[in-house]
Amino acid sequence: MSIADKSPVDEALRSLPSVDRLLSDDRIRRLEAESSRAAVVELVRAELAESRAAVRDGARPPALAELVTAIQERAGSEWRASPSAVINATGVILHTNLGRAPLSVEATLAVRRAAQGYSDLELDLETGKRGSRHSHVSRLIQRVTNAEAGIAVNNNASAVMLGLAAIAAGRQVIVSRGEAVEIGGGFRIPDVLRQSGAELVEVGATNRTYARDYEAAINDATGAILVVHASNFKVSGFTHSPALTELVEVGRRSGVPVLHDLGSGCLLDTTRHGLAHEPMPQESIAAGVSLAFVSGDKLLGGPQAGIIAGTAEMVERVSGHPLARAVRIDKLSMAALSATLLHYVRGEAELKIPIWRMVSAEPDEVKTRARALAEALGGETRPGRSAIGGGSLPGETLPTTLVSMSCEAHGGAEDLAARLRRGRPPVIGRIEGRAVLLDLRAVLPEQDDELVRAAVGAMAAG
């Protein structure tokens, strides 16, 4: 025996089970049913390599049972399809971190249909000739916005970028100083303009801009007037911005198109639900803008997408631009968008589109569900407010009933919230003071039973 062989570390390393020993364990062998033998061997090797490294650093060698559990957990995390479904009990309807708008049943089925088989994505079934990908939503966009033409692209950020590149590259674009801002993570109007090859000309003051400010800035190099909706912040008090119709009139006098980035893509009147008015693309089109840009997964309630609606001439310039190919929408989003827009055409948006079901849920209905949840969890109810979120209607809230979970017996609010988050399915609530609060507004009634089970499980785990 050499001296090295006698070291405690070597002894500890030798005490670790072999790959074969682990592979012959019933619990590990059962993992093969979930994937393949090769994948299991890889997991076992990775876990053993980690244990060996830890032992060399002085850790105690894990027992067989500990290794088996660690390998099972490794399988659970490495083989889990991601992103995982979670229950949104935050009370924020359009939660960017939770994937913005959930799709309707019909939109989900449309995605599945488009995903599982072939489709007439770019084939005209009548003529047998090549068709346009845009044909699936163009007519629907025209219907819901009353625009002459429309197309869909990857998201609204790319829609705005594409629109500016196609209409105003190499020219000046006039923007109100109060609108040359950052709209959500990394979408800064000055940067977008630069990237699209246009030159930003800011006019007015941060709080007040008049039609005459735009008019004074127009010259031979002007390519467009861009209006950006302040969708995630509010300027209040001594403010002024001109009506769209005034700007369209200013533009018309000089032959300058007005482009409108609305953001949220709200096609229904939010004031009917006690909320502030959110600008609607059909209003922009009626006011005479040349192009309106909206998002697919905010208040439209569909998939990630960007919609460009406007005059036939302008939309044709946009769809013919080389960037259009770079930001094109994929077939799954196209299918979901088409199914979502159909809900509006059929007049059933508030019945079928999840986020509109949530916005339009009656406070009494939420209260009844909250009471049942509180009873199941041994919690209490209290009145509160839900938010729209997702860069729409900043500061606007809807009345709701919150379920306050008692945390004392569960290691405090942070602990209970963490256990809810790690549950199956994960439940995301909010912490306020010493309580974990669950808001049912962004939970669909068909998810209530699942929420009870997950929350009861999280409480029992503590």
Ligand SMILES: *Cc1c(COP(=O)(O)O)cnc(C)c1O
């Ligand atoms: C959200 C938003 C965007 C970006 O839209 P995405 O679909 O997220 O790319 C652009 N402009 C405005 C005004 C917005 O509110």
